[in-house]
Amino acid sequence: MKMIQNQTFDAERALYGSKDILVKDCSFDGPADGESAFKECSDVQVEHSFFNLRYPFWHDHGLVIRDSQMTELCRAALWYSDHITIENTKLHGIKALRECSDIIMRGCDMISPEFGWSVRGIEMENCDAESEYFMMRSTNLHFTNVRMKGKYSFQYIEDSVFENCTFDTKDAFWHGKNITVRNSVVKGEYLAWYCENVTFENCKIIGTQPLCYCKGLKLINCEMEGCDLAFERSEVEADITTPVVSIKNPLHGSRITVPAVGEIIRDIEEGTGTVQVTGQKANTVCVCA
Secondary structure: OEEEEOOEEOOOOOOOOOEEEEEEOOEEOOOOOOOOOOOOOEEEEEEOOEEOOOOOEEOOEEEEEEOOEEOOOOOOOEEOOEEEEEEOOEEOOOOOEEOOEEEEEEOOEEEOOOOOEOOEEEEEEEEEEEOOOOOOOOEEEEEEEEEEEOOOOOOOOEEEEEEOOEEEOOOOOOOOEEEEEEOOEEEOOOOOOOOEEEEEEOOEEEOOOOOOOOEOEEEEEEEEEOOOOEOOOOOEEEEEOOOEEEEEOOOOOOEEEEOOEEEEEEOOOOOOOEEEEOOOOOEEEEOOO
16 A cells, blocks of 8 residues: 655645555645545545545545544535545535445544435444534434434435434434434424334434324334424324323324323314323314314
8 A cells, every 4th residue: 555644735636546545644735726636546545634625535435534624615525435434534514425335434523514415324423413404315324322413404314223312403304214213312393204114212302393294103212392283194103201292183093102291183084093191181172173
């Protein structure tokens, strides 16, 4: 493996087509403002390096990035690449990961709107993310101990597992399919509308109007806080351990168990799902003709 160390690059396609190289303590910055430093490369390792230019890693195969920094000017950093490991690295440019596959991320910090679109297969562990439209249309995600903040996350994702995570995010998991969220906190308005085959297990769910228009939805031993108008027009099986502000029109065949609920609203003919209140009696509002 050829080593490149302690150098600064600012030319267009500075290391284009390189193979089997280790780049260490280098900077990709300068007045030439060149793009696409590592385009069409393979078997590349990058350590302790600084990226301040656009599109550095496109169409790369076999890539390891460790202990490095990508600034807000390093936009669209990784696209159309595969077999990637990123560790202890800051990714602070917009659209940092697109159309990539077979990715491992550990100990990373992301401040990147529109991060992770159309990714196929990513393991993320002990990471922090701030983003909008995070991971949209991606598949086969496995997140462990990830903290995420931002709007519209995980929309249209499929076949994914999230464990011990904390998400502060509006409109999360819309149209998601085949998803399991375990031992996590999910805070935000309008959680997981239009989702299919999604399970929350041992989770805390916080925010208004969660889990509406869902199919195959399950909640196992979950807490709910500040949740009103929950489960509207959803097919759901739910075991809830805390009081719920209100439940609206769960569909026929649904079964919801809750210790207390402020109000059960039934104002459509299809809203006949079972709500079993194990503690105080609920106020039921029914205005169906």
